[in-house]
Amino acid sequence: MMNKLIFGRYIPGDSLIHHMDPRAKLLLSFYFIGIIFIANNWQTYIVLFAFTLLAIMLSGVKWSFFINGVKPLIWLILFTVLLQVLFSASGGHVYFHWGIITISQLGLINGVYIFCRFVLIIFMSTLLTLTTPPLELSDAIEYILMPLKAVKFPVYEVALMLSIALRFVPTLMDETEKIMNAQRARGVDFGEGNIFQQMRAIVPLLIPLFVSSFNRAEDLATAMEARGYQGGEGRSKFRILKWQSRDTWATLSFVALTVVLVFLRG
């Protein structure tokens, strides 16, 4: 069931985008989501789509992954678009009017724009997660949070928690699978019956999982302490992030994109 999940998956590759600095990728993805809202006419949306598709082509990841990324959210998107189309204030030519429902030219155009925004945001964030290993993302987050140290935010500790959490995701998934199978062998039906029966069936999965997580945490803490872990301060770092010329170029291309968008904006 977990294999279908596209979100947060990483596809190993050897492209320009794969080799970019994760900080650059993370910040630029957020920046991209910001500048999507500059776009307000069809020229600007075409530029944004062209830019996104170019980035996807550069990554060398198959198209189907991006389509699959949109699929689980398609109903949410259509619902939002529908609300926008049916209930937005009238403007331009009115095609249909009944009670509070108005389908107008402006409403339709806004609906299309919202659809485009959703798709662009999903494409870009999927591109980020597909081309960046979770580990690099957590490094990037640590780096970006660094200024918060000034307000006594425990950056090292949060980064360590994040990387341990990421490292244990597959281990816990395996364990979940194992416990589920063990409980099935003893006659527990998962996903059967009404909502209450289903919830009750989860208990023999959840409690062993919790207990074993506690045991794991204790073992891990002991092992960490035995290996001299005394907290974030005074540690050296094995992995370091390197800003390269390609990251500068990527940033410049986003600047250029912003200029073009502002210029084309109606």
Next chain:
Amino acid sequence: MSQIIDVAHLNYRYPQQSADDLTLKDISFSVAAGEWVAIVGHNGSGKSTLAKNLNGLLAPASGTITVDGEVLSEDTVWNIRKKIGMVFQNPDNQFVGATVADDVAFGLENQGVPRDEMLARVAAALKQVNMSDFATREPARLSGGQKQRVALAGMIAAQPQILILDEATSMLDPRGRAEVLQTIQAMKVAGNLTVLSITHDIDEAASANRVLVVNDGELKEEGTPAEIFRHGPELIKMGLDMPYAERLKAALKRQGVQVPADYLTEKGMADWLWQLSSNK
């Protein structure tokens, strides 16, 4: 030979225990530098508690522990932990890093080793345990034996003087176990390493210089593997298996064959059998 570990009248009890119910009772022993000592005993005899006392993971109720000339106390504990490397039982639960190389580097990061030196030491340690090709792998994609070898590589990189194996091979298959033991032997040959292994594994105990038998929190016996293995069937009660040669001897004895009382290695047993049959 200088004593690297000196334990004197060590008592320990867990917080939930009453004053007279001790997990460790008046334990005293010392280990010479470069020695391989096996600690054996049945489940719940206090072996692991003893190991955790040695590097200050647990604080003793009374008694002193001296490691390499330093008495264990709150001030010296981090310095002593630098000298002691510990490998635990469950390979999954002690894997801190997100990848193999990260895990090996974890101990070095804690010591604040500069990055250039860290890279060299991590690469060398991975090579020594034959895991260089796996440096960027995630733990979820490794077998138990491989994870345990990564844990060892972490120890090699940190260069401790003492290595404590807390049932480090108990969750491995015979092949993984043999690999880990070979790696430790190689580490021992390479440097003046002292090894304390807590084990139920007879091969691991047999490769030790000395065996300590712990029973119900007390140090019952100590001697060379040959002296301990002479106990024959009693070994099972100590939480150890019988060595193959001992089992063969017991089986021969049941058949009415006169067998020597002394412990024989497999080779010694083979020699003795040859002699026996050639005398007829």
